Amino acid sequence: MTALLRIIAWTLALALVALPVVAVLQGWIGSERWPLRTLRVVGELERVEDRALREALLPYASHGFFAMRLDGAQAAVARLPWVERAEVRKRWPDVIEVRIVEHRPFARWGEDRLLSEQGRLFPAAGIGPLPRLPLLDGPEARVADVVALYNESRVLFTPIGYDVRRLTLDPRGSWALTLSNGTEVTIGSQQARTRLERFARLLPRLLQQKTIPLRRADLRYTNGFALEWTEEPGMGNRESGMAKAGNRESGIGNGESKGNPPRSMTEVAGATATASAARASTLAFFTMPPRPPSSFPASGLRLPAFPIPHSPFPIPGPTT
Known part of the structure; x- marks a missing residue:
């Protein structure tokens, strides 16, 4: 009996000490x-x-x-x-x-998120508009690839006076960008860096040939790219007064069917261009002039390895 009373007394003593501590830690008192x-x-x-x-x-x-x-x-x-x-x-x-x-924002990502300088996506809900940030988009697993190509694109276009306003990578792996002058560029899924280097090198020359803005450029061709110009004031659907190319559809470039533009487009060799009478805007295909491989400038930037999807079916028109 004495031992039992001793146990009860010790239990009560411990409870009297512990309960206030627990009450304070739990916020019940204090x-x-x-x-x-x-x-x-x-x-x-x-x-x-x-x-x-x-x-x-x-x-x-x-x-x-x-x-x-x-x-x-x-x-x-x-x-x-x-x-x-x-x-x-x-x-x-x-x-x-x-x-x-x-977060230090680096770019807008899609419609409702931002990308930080640390490469993290965070929601933009409740955040005011940030118009000076570029717009990037693509699969979340390809954030690093999108940022890498964006930085490389800026290196290519900034020296000629243009910035990259938008760069997107669709679920099929095809790239597209928009320049600060509003030109929309379709890059495709293959050789993105090479195609952009070629287009950036020739863009000043192309713009000097026209007094109207360049609306779109499609780089998905083997040895050139298709261009779409905005309509000249008062031009309507009439052809422009520029000289037509001497070589027609069968004699341009390397003659590969997958590298030739659609037959509704007018082909242009070298610096010669024509307008399409079938549309309000001017459509032309610019063929790359021959250039020795050794004359291409070396670049210190490296493009990340992009997985290239392959289709088992032949696709007419431009390559991807």
């Missing part, structure tokens, strides 16, 4: 005695709003210093827009210290 009064932010916040930060921490700070759950508070801060990562700590006696690293 939140008024040890309140959290100060929010300290380490570093400068450019995009995270102070009001949103306080609202995210208030439900956890209301339990008092000892009962505040740091993991929950940290997760709540990390869910705020523009927050890449966050760290929340308590400082005795009444301070919550928050360290936040903000």
Whole structure:
């Protein structure tokens, strides 16, 4: 009996000591005695709003210093827009210290996300428009490839006075970009870097031949590319007064059927161009002049290895 009473006495003593501690840690008591009064932010916040930060921490700070759950508070801060990562700590006696690293946007991604400089996608909900950012898009697993080709494209077009406004990679692996002057360029899925180098080298020469803007360029041909020009004022569907090419459909380039443009297009050899009377805009096919391989400039940039889908069926017209 004496041993049993001794066990009961020790149990009651431990309970009297432990229960207050548990009550304080759980926030049942003591939140008024040890309140959290100060929010300290380490570093400068450019995009995270102070009001949103306080609202995210208030439900956890209301339990008092000892009962505040740091993991929950940290997760709540990390869910705020523009927050890449966050760290929340308590400082005795009444301070919550928050360290936040903000996303630094590199580009818009698709319709509802942004891409950070660290290569992370984050939602753009609640974020105002950022018109000066380029628009990139593609499968999420190909983010690195899209960014690599975008950077390489800027190196090609910036020296001739154009920036890359948009670059997309569709689910089939085909690339397309839009330049700052509004020209839409269809690249295809094969030899993206090589095709862009060739087009960027000849673009100033092409634009000098026309007084009207270049609307579209299709680079998916073996030895040239198809061009579509905007309509000249008052031109309508009449042909332009430019000279037609001497070589017609059977005598252009290397004669490969997959490299020739559709027969509704007018073919152009070298620097000669014609207009198509079948459409309001001018359609032309620019054939590459011969150039020795050794005359191509070497480039220090390397294009990532892109998987190239192959079709078992022959496709007429341009290659992919």
